[in-house]
Amino acid sequence: MAATLAFAPAHSDTAWPAVRWAIVRDVKLALRSRAELGVQLLFYVLVASLFPLAMSPERATLALIGPGVLWVAALLASLLSLPRLFAADYADGTLEQIALSPHPLVALVGGKIIAHWLTTGLPLVAIAPLVGLQYAMDEQTLTVLAAALLIGTPILSLLGAIGAALTLGLRGSGSLLALLILPLYVPVLVFGAGAVEAVRTGLGASAHLSLLGAGLLIACVGAPFAAAAAVRIALD
Amino acid sequence: MLEAQKLAARRGFSRLFDGLSFRVGAGEALVVTGANGSGKTTLLRTLAGLTALENGEIRWQGRPVGPFDPELRAAVAFSGHLPALKDGLTAEENLASLVALEGSPASRDAIVEALDGVALSPQRTLPARVLSQGQRRRIGLARLTLVSRPLWILDEPLAALDTAGSALLARILGRHLANGGLAVVATHTPLGLPDSRLASLVLH
Numbered sequence: 093m094a095a096t097l098a099f100a101p102a103h104s105d106t107a108w109p110a111v112r113w114a115i116v117r118d119v120k121l122a123l124r125s126r127a128e129l130g131v132q133l134l135f136y137v138l139v140a141s142l143f144p145l146a147m148s149p150e151r152a153t154l155a156l157i158g159p160g161v162l163w164v165a166a167l168l169a170s171l172l173s174l175p176r177l178f179a180a181d182y183a184d185g186t187l188e189q190i191a192l193s194p195h196p197l198v199a200l201v202g203g204k205i206i207a208h209w210l211t212t213g214l215p216l217v218a219i220a221p222l223v224g225l226q227y228a229m230d231e232q233t234l235t236v237l238a239a240a241l242l243i244g245t246p247i248l249s250l251l252g253a254i255g256a257a258l259t260l261g262l263r264g265s266g267s268l269l270a271l272l273i274l275p276l277y278v279p280v281l282v283f284g285a286g287a288v289e290a291v292r293t294g295l296g297a298s299a300h301l302s303l304l305g306a307g308l309l310i311a312c313v314g315a316p317f318a319a320a321a322a323v324r325i326a327l328d
Numbered sequence: 329m330l331e332a333q334k335l336a337a338r339r340g341f342s343r344l345f346d347g348l349s350f351r352v353g354a355g356e357a358l359v360v361t362g363a364n365g366s367g368k369t370t371l372l373r374t375l376a377g378l379t380a381l382e383n384g385e386i387r388w389q390g391r392p393v394g395p396f397d398p399e400l401r402a403a404v405a406f407s408g409h410l411p412a413l414k415d416g417l418t419a420e421e422n423l424a425s426l427v428a429l430e431g432s433p434a435s436r437d438a439i440v441e442a443l444d445g446v447a448l449s450p451q452r453t454l455p456a457r458v459l460s461q462g463q464r465r466r467i468g469l470a471r472l473t474l475v476s477r478p479l480w481i482l483d484e485p486l487a488a489l490d491t492a493g494s495a496l497l498a499r500i501l502g503r504h505l506a507n508g509g510l511a512v513v514a515t516h517t518p519l520g521l522p523d524s525r526l527a528s529l530v531l532h
Contacts, residue, residue, distance in 0.1 A: 109431075117425055124416035185410025188378060194402040194431040324396060327378050 107202075110195035114203025115210070122211040128176070133215050136169040140223045151228040158227030159237065159288035165223075166216055166241060166284075167277050170248040171270055173212040177204060177256045178323065179265070187260075191327050201323060202316040205253045213245030229292075236291040236301075243304040244284040250308075250315035251276045257322035279307060329353050329389060330375070330479060330510055336383035337370050344370055345531055348384070354478075355525065357501065357511040362531030368514040369409070369483055371531070375512055376406040376481045388479070405430070405477035407485060411464045415457035419448055422456050423470055430475040442470040446496060461488035469493075469500055480504060480511040486519075494520065 122129060143161045144154055181187040190200050220241050221234040229237065255273035259265035287300035335348040344367030352358045360368050373379040375386060377393065377400045385392050393400045413422045420439055427434050434442070443452050446466040451459060456467070465488050472480060480501070486494050498520040501511060505525050513519065519526070 113425075113428055120421075121414060121416055183410075184414070185408055185412040186414070188406065188408055188410065189412045189426065189429055191396065192376060192378065192401055192404065192406050193429045194398070195429070197396070200429075328380055328395070 107196055107199035110193075110199035111203040111206070113195070114200045115207045118204055118207030119210055122207070129211055129215065132169055132173045132212055133219060135172055136165050136216055137219065137223055139165040139168060141226060144226050154227045155229065155292065158224060158229055159233075159285045159292070161227070162220060162224060162237060162288075163240075163244075163281050163285040166220070166245065167248065167274070167281060169216060170212065170245065170252060170277075171273065173208070174252040174256045174269060174273070175266055177208050177253055178260055178326075179256070182260050182326065187323065188327060191324060197320045197323065198316050201253065201257075201320045205249050205316060205319070208253070209246050209249040213241075213249055216245060217241045229288075233288060233292050236297045237288045239301060240284045240287040240297070240304060243301060243308055244280050247280050247304070247308050247311045248277060250311040251280075253319040254315055254322060257319045257326060260323070260326035280304070283307070329387075330512070331387040331390075332375070332384065333387070334384040335371070335374065335381060335386070337367060337374060337379075338382055339367075339370065346383075348529075348531075350527070350529055352510050352512060352527065354508040354510060355505050356527055357505055357513055357519070357521065357525055358527050358529055359519065360512065360514040360529045360531065361516065366531040368531060372406075372481050372483050372512060372514055373408070376404050377401065378406070402431070403477060404479045404481055405472055405475050406481045407468050407472065408483045409487075411468055413456040413459075413464055413467060416455060418453050418455055419443060419459065419463075419467055420452045423467055423474070426467075426471050427474045430471075430477075432475050434474050438474065442474050443467075445473060446470045447492070462490055462493055465489050466493060466496070469497060472504070473500055478509050480509065480513075482511065482513045482515075484514055484516070486515055486517045 140162055143157060147153060178187060181190065191197055193200065217238055221238050224234050224237050252273055255269050258272065259269045262268060283300045283304045287297040287304065290300055291297045330352040333349050336346040337344045350358060360371060362368050370379060374381055377395050377397055380395050388400050388403060391399065412426060417425065420443065423443060424439050440452065443449060446469050448463060448466050451463060456464065485497055489497060501519065502521055504511065
């Protein structure tokens with residue numbers, strides 16, 4: 093036993109260094125492959141821009157479908173980026189090292205989810221008001237749209253992480269992921285689009301935004317643990 | 329000390345090994361050999377705590393450990409088939425990132441020195457994408473020298489390494505054992521270490 097004293101203990105019970113490690117590394121990797129980020133953002137803009145072309149360009153119609161279309165496009169764009177969350181780390185062996193690290197796995201997975209949102213969700217929040225101009229939305233509606241996306245897109249990353257981890261290593265995991273995750277996205281869609289719709293009809297968005305916020309808190313508490321458990325199962 | 333008692337594992341319906349017992353003490357290396365598909369990788373992944381056992385018990389320092397046991401995670405350095413390198417990061421960034429993940433972040437000087445120790449100084453700032461398989465392996469060797477772990481679990485560490493690389497591994501592993509470290513190594517090629525430090529396990 094005495095011989096092992098030569099080795100420094102590598103215990104780490106605090107979560108912050110692990111969260112920071114994952115955020116710094118994943119954001120750095122994402123910035124090295126900016127093209128991929130651009131594709132996801134461009135996808136969002138394209139999907140959201142197809143509807144005004146396909147439907148009658150009346151202002152009333154556009155304003156009616158706008159909130160729904162912008163949110164559905166956000167869901168699809170999030171889905172497009174989800175496989176990247178764990179699949180690359182799984183394929184090159186990094187995920188093994190992550191799971192075997194003395195850091196708490198929940199913290200590492202949580203950091204990866206935050207990085208995923210910073211690189212995919214946040215740009216979407218920033219660009220959505222611009223895209224929303226196509227739908228004849230006024231300033232107040234656009235503000236609420238951005239606020240709803242700001243609260244809602246982290247939920248998409250959190251829930252999506254569970255699905256991304258569960259489908260690791262499966263054949264056709266992309267389409268399976270869509271089937272698994274889209275139903276879970278429904279409440280976010282309902283309250284997110286509902287918030288924008290409510291402000292358009294003059295009801296005020298605070299109720300919907302509060303519900304979205306509550307959803308975000310629940311997802312923050314539960315999703316990293318579920319995703320971490322799924323990662324361990326995938327490695328077995 | 330690492331002890332294994334009556335380990336059994338299966339892949340699908342086929343039984344890989346059964347009733348496998350061994351003991352590795354400080355300063356010893358267990359060399360696992362066996363035909364392809366005999367379960368070497370499964371055994372190593374089980375010992376590292378990545379895979380659950382079908383039967384049997386693994387003890388680390390006298391205490392039974394299961395998959396992802398925190399004590400085991402703090403003690404083991406695992407090097408599998410996959411190099412865990414990111415193509416987009418440089419050799420230096422990859423190494424720094426890996427050792428920080430292991431909970432023992434190293435200074436930039438230590439990273440540079442470790443890369444120098446595995447003869448990768450000229451490739452230090454190149455992205456891992458352009459490195460050869462052997463050079464990627466060498467980054468893994470540098471990682472082992474930087475993280476201070478008592479138990480090394482190495483799956484085919486000599487794969488893709490040239491003669492100089494193999495000698496490097498022998499030197500690094502020899503120093504680890506001399507310091508009282510333990511190692512479990514799956515390999516087809518002799519490691520080039522003195523027999524007194526090695527125990528052998530053949531899987532059928």
